[in-house]
Amino acid sequence: MLKKILIQPDYILAWENENFKLVSFGEIIIEGDEITYLGPRREHNRKKFSKTIKGDLVMPGFVNTHTHAAMTLFRGYADDMPLLEWLGEKIWPAEAKLKKDDIYWGSMLAICEMIKGGTTCFADMYFHMEEVARACTEAGIRASLAQGLIGTDKLKGSISLKKNENLVRNWHKAGEGRITVMLGPHAPYTCPPEFLQKIMKTAEKLEVPIHIHLAETRKEIEESLQTYGKTPIKFVDDLGLFEHNILAAHCVHLSREEIDILAEKKVAIAHNPGSNLKLGSGIAPLADLLEKELLVSLGTDGAASNNNLDMVEEMRLASLLPKGLKENATIAPAEIALKLATINGPKALFLDETVGPLKKGAKADLIVVQLKKPHLFPLHDVVAHLVYSAAASDVDLVMVNGKILMEKRELLTVDEEKILFETQKRATKLLAGLN
Amino acid sequence: MLKKILIQPDYILAWENENFKLVSFGEIIIEGDEITYLGPRREHNRKKFSKTIKGDLVMPGFVNTHTHAAMTLFRGYADDMPLLEWLGEKIWPAEAKLKKDDIYWGSMLAICEMIKGGTTCFADMYFHMEEVARACTEAGIRASLAQGLIGTDKLKGSISLKKNENLVRNWHKAGEGRITVMLGPHAPYTCPPEFLQKIMKTAEKLEVPIHIHLAETRKEIEESLQTYGKTPIKFVDDLGLFEHNILAAHCVHLSREEIDILAEKKVAIAHNPGSNLKLGSGIAPLADLLEKELLVSLGTDGAASNNNLDMVEEMRLASLLPKGLKENATIAPAEIALKLATINGPKALFLDETVGPLKKGAKADLIVVQLKKPHLFPLHDVVAHLVYSAAASDVDLVMVNGKILMEKRELLTVDEEKILFETQKRATKLLAGLN
Numbered sequence: 015m016l017k018k019i020l021i022q023p024d025y026i027l028a029w030e031n032e033n034f035k036l037v038s039f040g041e042i043i044i045e046g047d048e049i050t051y052l053g054p055r056r057e058h059n060r061k062k063f064s065k066t067i068k069g070d071l072v073m074p075g076f077v078n079t080h081t082h083a084a085m086t087l088f089r090g091y092a093d094d095m096p097l098l099e100w101l102g103e104k105i106w107p108a109e110a111k112l113k114k115d116d117i118y119w120g121s122m123l124a125i126c127e128m129i130k131g132g133t134t135c136f137a138d139m140y141f142h143m144e145e146v147a148r149a150c151t152e153a154g155i156r157a158s159l160a161q162g163l164i165g166t167d168k169l170k171g172s173i174s175l176k177k178n179e180n181l182v183r184n185w186h187k188a189g190e191g192r193i194t195v196m197l198g199p200h201a202p203y204t205c206p207p208e209f210l211q212k213i214m215k216t217a218e219k220l221e222v223p224i225h226i227h228l229a230e231t232r233k234e235i236e237e238s239l240q241t242y243g244k245t246p247i248k249f250v251d252d253l254g255l256f257e258h259n260i261l262a263a264h265c266v267h268l269s270r271e272e273i274d275i276l277a278e279k280k281v282a283i284a285h286n287p288g289s290n291l292k293l294g295s296g297i298a299p300l301a302d303l304l305e306k307e308l309l310v311s312l313g314t315d316g317a318a319s320n321n322n323l324d325m326v327e328e329m330r331l332a333s334l335l336p337k338g339l340k341e342n343a344t345i346a347p348a349e350i351a352l353k354l355a356t357i358n359g360p361k362a363l364f365l366d367e368t369v370g371p372l373k374k375g376a377k378a379d380l381i382v383v384q385l386k387k388p389h390l391f392p393l394h395d396v397v398a399h400l401v402y403s404a405a406a407s408d409v410d411l412v413m414v415n416g417k418i419l420m421e422k423r424e425l426l427t428v429d430e431e432k433i434l435f436e437t438q439k440r441a442t443k444l445l446a447g448l449n
Numbered sequence: 450m451l452k453k454i455l456i457q458p459d460y461i462l463a464w465e466n467e468n469f470k471l472v473s474f475g476e477i478i479i480e481g482d483e484i485t486y487l488g489p490r491r492e493h494n495r496k497k498f499s500k501t502i503k504g505d506l507v508m509p510g511f512v513n514t515h516t517h518a519a520m521t522l523f524r525g526y527a528d529d530m531p532l533l534e535w536l537g538e539k540i541w542p543a544e545a546k547l548k549k550d551d552i553y554w555g556s557m558l559a560i561c562e563m564i565k566g567g568t569t570c571f572a573d574m575y576f577h578m579e580e581v582a583r584a585c586t587e588a589g590i591r592a593s594l595a596q597g598l599i600g601t602d603k604l605k606g607s608i609s610l611k612k613n614e615n616l617v618r619n620w621h622k623a624g625e626g627r628i629t630v631m632l633g634p635h636a637p638y639t640c641p642p643e644f645l646q647k648i649m650k651t652a653e654k655l656e657v658p659i660h661i662h663l664a665e666t667r668k669e670i671e672e673s674l675q676t677y678g679k680t681p682i683k684f685v686d687d688l689g690l691f692e693h694n695i696l697a698a699h700c701v702h703l704s705r706e707e708i709d710i711l712a713e714k715k716v717a718i719a720h721n722p723g724s725n726l727k728l729g730s731g732i733a734p735l736a737d738l739l740e741k742e743l744l745v746s747l748g749t750d751g752a753a754s755n756n757n758l759d760m761v762e763e764m765r766l767a768s769l770l771p772k773g774l775k776e777n778a779t780i781a782p783a784e785i786a787l788k789l790a791t792i793n794g795p796k797a798l799f800l801d802e803t804v805g806p807l808k809k810g811a812k813a814d815l816i817v818v819q820l821k822k823p824h825l826f827p828l829h830d831v832v833a834h835l836v837y838s839a840a841a842s843d844v845d846l847v848m849v850n851g852k853i854l855m856e857k858r859e860l861l862t863v864d865e866e867k868i869l870f871e872t873q874k875r876a877t878k879l880l881a882g883l884n
Contacts, residue, residue: 072866089826090833095783127823291769294778294836320822321837327762334726338770341667343729349528388562389757389841391524391869392876398525402727402756406824407842434826441827 016046020063022055023382025396029357029371034349036223036396042072044378046191047416052372065418069382069410071396073133076325076381077359079305080225080263080284080313082140082162083149084112084120086127087441088318097231097293097319103316107448116440117142121149123437127323127431129155130423131406134379134414136323137261137284137313137363139198139225141174143181151189154419154427158218158363160198160225165209173383175216177207182220191377192415194222194365196261200251201227202246203234211255223259223364226250229272230264231295232327241374248270256281261362263313266290266298273299277306282362285354289315301336301345312355326405329355333401346400382411451481454851455498458817460831462508462609463487464792469784473830477507479813482851483623487807492747500853506819506831509807509814510569511760512794515698515719515748517575518584519547519555521562521875530861531748532666532728532754539666540753543881551875552577556584558872561865562758564590565858566841568643569814569849571758572696572719572748572798574633574660576609578616586624589862593798595633595660600644600826605768610644610651626812627850629657631696637681638669645688648867650720658694661685664707665699666730682707691716696797698748701733702723707876708734712741717797720789722766736771736780738863746797747790759841761827764790768836783836799853 021044026037043051043063055337060066092104114119117140128136131271135156138146143161150157161178165171178197186195197220199205199213229235229246238246247268250256256279263284276283285298303310312332314323316416333351337343360366369379383400384390387408390399412420419427461472495501520540527539547555552575563571564711570591573581578596584668585592600606611630632655632705634640634648652659664670664681673681682703685691691714698719700711711718719731738745747767749758768786772778795801804814818835819825822843825834847855854862880881 022840065725087827088829089838090829093830093833093837094779096778100778123823123826130823168629186684195654288769291773292778294780296771297773317838321833324840325822329763330762334723335773338726338732341729341731343531343535343727344529345729388565388865388870389759391558392521392522392873394525394876394880395528396742398528398756402528403524403752404757405840405842407840430566434823438827441829444831 017064018062019044019065021067021069022059022074023069023072025071026052027050027071027396029373034352034397039335042372044416045137046376049149049374049376049378050239051370052374065263067382067411070385071383072372073383073411074356074370075379075414076135076355077311077363078128078136078314078323078325079261079311079359079362080315080413081124081136081138081147081323082316083124083136083138084117084140085318086123086318087120087437087444089115089321091318093321097295099231099317102306109444111444114142114145116444118145118149119433119436119440121146122153122428122433124317124323125149125153125155126425126428126433129153129412129419129425130409131324131326132381132383132409133323133325133363134412135363135369137225143177144185147181147185147188147193150193152427154192154414154417156192156369156414158194158196158365160196162206162312163197163199163213164339165205171209175213179216179220182222186222191368194363196225199224199226200315201230201234202249204238206373207253208253210250214255214258217258220300223261224255225261226263228262228265228268230290232267235267245269247271251275251279253329259364264290264295264298266296268299268381273302273306273308280309282309282311283319284313284362285310285330285332286313286315287335288328289319292318297335297339299304301340303348303352309358310354311358326404326406329401348398351401378416379414380422381409381413384408384410442447452499453497454479454500454502454613455493456504456507457490458504458507458652459508461807462506462831464808469787469832479851480716482812484787484807484809484811484813487809491558502817502846504818507815508835509791509805510744510814510847510849511567511790512798513568513571513758513760514696514746514794514797515750516559516571516573516758517562517751518559518571518573519534519552520751521558522551522555522755522872522879524756526753526880528756532730533668535728535754543880546879549580549741551576551879553580553584554868554871554875555842556581557588557863557868559752559758560584560588560590561860561863561868564588564847564854564860565844566759566761567816567818567844567847568651568758569816569847570762570794570798570800570804573658578612579623582616582620582623582628585628587862589849589852591627591804591849593629593631593800594844595631596706598632598640598648600640606644609728610648612869614651614655617657621657626803629798631658632662634659634661636669637684638667638672642688645685645690649690649693652693658696660692661698663697663700664702665725667702670702677713680704680707682710686710686714694799699725699730699733701731703734708741708743712743713867715744717744717746719748720745720767721748721750721763723763724754728754732770732774735767736775739785741780744793744796745789746793760838761841764836765868783833786836787832813851814849816844816848819843819845824871
């Protein structure tokens, strides 16, 4: 018989007519991996449930649609440097030393941090991705994984693409369906047109989406104009990339025309406000993207450029930045920001038939948030508090696919202490000898 | 005999040649309210100490140089609205209903939150300030308090100024010296020139500094140009305000010339990046202020416009915003941001002879931060981690004036549960009937 879990919190952030709806004194029942009831609270024979959970607020988990999980190993290793210098002088030499096991442990550290901050699903683009898949399977988190593909060297590009194909074959829909796979062309400036075309053909053949960095820095735009006589967005659009299912990370430097292209072609965007600020890349035009009703989700990017994987922080930044930039306090209000951080994520990862708003029939990816804390008092508006006042550490319980991964802030599926020990040891060794 | 406390943490963020210096395996001794030793770790007879504290990192507490503490009561009550509409339609009608006891409890809630986030000292400008002073005295936090002075009604202005004078007489240097008082003219647009002059005379007579809002919104600049033919900065400078010790909050909209004036007149600035974003006021030109070597400190502003009193968040915003805005990752590096949030605060509050960097002879205002958490691993760079990765909830212990206010995240001087209960009750009652 399927395990049945009953949740009876003070509030449920439910969903009605494409909007959040706060339900007081409701309840949720989970059978196996699925929500089978969400509605008014009822009397029950508690013996029918393997577990009963109380709590202040139940809501959908955060979905981090762009990160490089194992880069946690480089957190704080190289800061206050511009993107290309940071990559060339610090990150690439360090990455060249990464072994399979490092990727496993670095990803595990990221997963620890993400679960502790209420992230139930993330999209990763890196290498040795079968190690990331293994970590996700063990930890119980949901993930959309892509091999980072760089085609400047043709042979290496082919090998990587083959690895990405194998990742699809071996891991797509693995881990009780929690793992899905995309193809991961790194960026137009690292993937020549022929390589991108090959990737598109593979995506079509394997029926998987594509995750790519686009229009991150001004320098990228300038170089694309020099090389191809067009911007990265125009370049990949002309190549036919946007005929596929695309998750485009960053999209910081966009013209009005390019925003229209992204809207028309229904490109999903992973907005990474923290990383874009920290690397001096710029500030994406979120107000314009929202106005054009683009599908915007939120990502933390890797922990070497953020420097954490805190989705509450990204949600707040996403909401605050356009207000300040445009000097208009009404842009990106709390409810919109909360959508970006939660239910827009699964849409951007093409997982919205599986997870998203809390409702009957959806897989049970949810979190319980503590509201009885000084910084969340008094409680006038739950959604405003989540976006403008809350912290990642207010998350008390995390459930993915019906399984509890954290309870009372204790991680249940991974050994946190061992992960901290292993990552410190490996990072110290990796970076010894590098400048 | 004075109580002696020994702290032996893994790291101490000490101070040498005007810079932070990370000391490994050092120790701090506190006798009464003062640091009497900071240096290499030694052998001790533990019986000589009333308490021994271990921990990961000891550092100076955060200093929040601009807030309106009791506005916690309105947290989440009115969001996503522009400043003047927010004030006129929501905040002022609600404030009109505030009673003395509300101010006490609202301030207590703020103090709870601030202590829990590692803030050891704050500057407040509001009303019924003797209630705030009472709350600070009980809670043990350090504070610089000012009565908010509005002079558009002459009689009310005089009464307020009298209250501020009484606040100086009754509370300046009270609470074992933890409470100091400033005069609090609200802003040039609410204080006519004659009133400002009267305030300046009073400041001179009582020998106290002045805390004022300056150049917060574009509208304020435009109205000042219309009314006085000059910007707020030029207007108050011509009046002679900057000949006094001034703490100027916000300073968002500044010309090059005005920045030079502020620099020349050594005006201390309370930069409030979060509130300025959220109210759509704009983004202060921090890069320029740093370039001109102005004394910049950080404030959260009130919890109705922030919506929390989290100094770690302000510190991170202060560091990230100019990088993104100027597309230059080298601006406001971690160490500078940490200075803004810690040791620049006491300077801006004219308290730097009392507190600031951790060193022998300073009053013991310090915090212990936990570093053994996934989001702070691996530990390559403590300062970078504090600014780019840490969270307010990583603060484990808070000491002000040698007294422990929080230990293992438990508040020791105030009754947290009662404060949450009282503030929820009062806020609900206050806002009932308002739209």
